[in-house]
Amino acid sequence: MSYPAAASERLLSSQARRQNALSILFFLCAALAFLLRFTVSPQIMNMVVDYTADGGSFYEKLHFGTYAIFLLLPFVLFSRPFLLQGDEIGIFKALLLYSALIFALVPYLFITGRAGSSGFIIDTYLVAGAAGLLMLALNAEVRRALGDVVLGMVILSAVMGTIEAVTQHRFLPYGLNELQFRPIGLSAHPLALGALCATVIGFVPLTRWRIWVRVLAIFVLLVGCAASGARAALLLAAGETLILLMFVPWPRLILKHQRQAKSVVLVFALAAGAVLVAILFS
Template sequence: MERRVPPARRSAFLLRAPAAAAAGRTGRAHDERWRWPLALACLGLILYLLLSDNLLVTLGIPYNVPRGAFPFKIHPGTYCIALGFVLLLRGNPWQRVGKLFQLAPALGSLASVTAVIMVYALVRFGASGSGFFIDTLLAPALLGLIVLQAPVERRPVVFWIVLALSALNAVIGIGEAAVGNRLVPYMAGDKLLVEGFFRATALGGHPLTNALRTAVLMFVVLVLPARYRLTLIPLFAIALLAFGSRSALATSLLLLGVWGAFSFMRGIVARHFDLRLALGLPLLVLVLPAAVGALGLSLGLGERVLREFYWDDSAQSRLLAFHIFSFPSLEELLWGMGPARIEWALDHLKSSTTLNDIENFWILLLLQVGIIPFIFLAGSLLAALFGLVWQGPTPLRLAALNFLILASGSNSLATKTQSLAILVAMLTGAAAIARREAAARPADPQQTPEETPAGPPRRSGFQLLHRAHLNGNSR
């Protein structure tokens, strides 16, 4: 009878090895899938930080002037970010979009709401004055989605880009204020601006734009080790003097003091007394502002801040801006009055009051699109910022709060600006750094019930002394 030979048995290792190799190839492909979108997002971020509005106009690109074709109205960095987002949707675009909404629903909602309202504004009011939706609100949402799709260990690169170029921007601003000369002409559109006091423009193009980004970054760097903070915070504080923003300097120093006091009190309640914080808090609250002011005066910086720190026409304009609500009709309040009607109302106000401009982006957005679209747009914007910081450390929450406070005192988010995109890069990159530091920090050892030593209960020294005193009296 013929003997049947069983088939050769394959080891479990040989069976698992092809599967492991396939998984490794899939993981590498997953990494490669986000490499180019992240690289293009970083390139767009670099262009945002280096190419200001004034520099583009100086180079002959009609970015924020009335003339020129529509493609020139979009910042070059936005094209890079948009291309990176398109590459992010390779394969099955609808499936990718669904995954993006699951990953960051607030950012996805901001992108969707902005796109819908932009189309609405184009249909209702025309292309004039509607291009800012792309650079100001849509590009930041796309940038955030690209960064959050990348592995956590790669996300900090966007923060380091912002930090490096912002530190360079601060140094340039201080140098401009010290010598009284600008690297790029200070313009509004294509018209040169002349002010009574010198304010640096550096790489950001406008003093208030520079001050907004610098003030926010002062809080984001608090997630870094102490050696970075001790160098960067004084540098950025001096740069705020050079940029001449009173509100940015005062608000930032106030919130820094609140953060220091909160951290100190939390340490006392938790019985973790930090000597460095106890010594650094008086330095932060008392010594740092005095030192920054003295250095600014000695270098001739911040003349507008230090000599006009009072209620002037610029501050009064922020209150006069609310008078513009007397011009639109009920229908225009509900559905928007458009850029042309806003300019008409502004001309009437300027001729009868000391109003310079509407330095409140909430008012401008509401007038442009109307109350009903504005509710969705403002809600998605606030939800996106809240979603980026609510699980992060306290400094990131203060950074977002400082951004909203300072941006509300200007028309930045109702015009073309890259400040929101830079903020998104700061928050996503710094959150990844804080997450990595928290994971690397050793956990406090806790005694388990099994480790509790057995034996009679230990008596305190007070109880032993009290018993000895009683025994002595009994004798």
């Protein structure tokens, strides 16, 4: 092998290692930012800053996870080239336009004396656009891994919520006084726990997990939704679960065996779900 060819091969290998190291670093940072945004509740934020309390500076009205996402975004976008294909190009442009329009509202709200509203806009809508751009700037495998991290977090929240409902004790601080105990898991409110569980159920079949892991995850999320006391979310989750069970194909099984397996899972889920709901609300 000639010297130029060997040098070129070493250069390509070095670049590949650098790209791989950056991908791992960005994955870890993005996972940390997303987990901060999802799991640090307003009650915990209020222990450190005046996040939802009256008064306080503007910077205190933005979540720690929001800061993390905004700080990470320019590094992910400009530190190395990234490739967009097919529909990703249109989605990226739409997110850029969405973020620009939302950002344009911020100075207007400041001028009109509604700085508090601008904090809400940034912390709710603008950070969502930034998170979308962040995801698109990462490769498909990193996106899938981040999705698995978020799914795992919501499943853990559902497990914690179920334990809270049984023990009548919350793991995290909750400042509201309610007539009836309702769990929160890792969320900020019982209704948020139910809404998250119901939303995430639809994404579980898109994972590459083993079929029994997916079935178990959906069951855990359904029970967590029931434990939260969010009735509308529970109706949505139950209908969603039934549709997924009936119409999503199960790999490595012929049609006859799929029907048999789904029937067994459906009967077991209905029986176990009825028992658990009865225990939770007894």
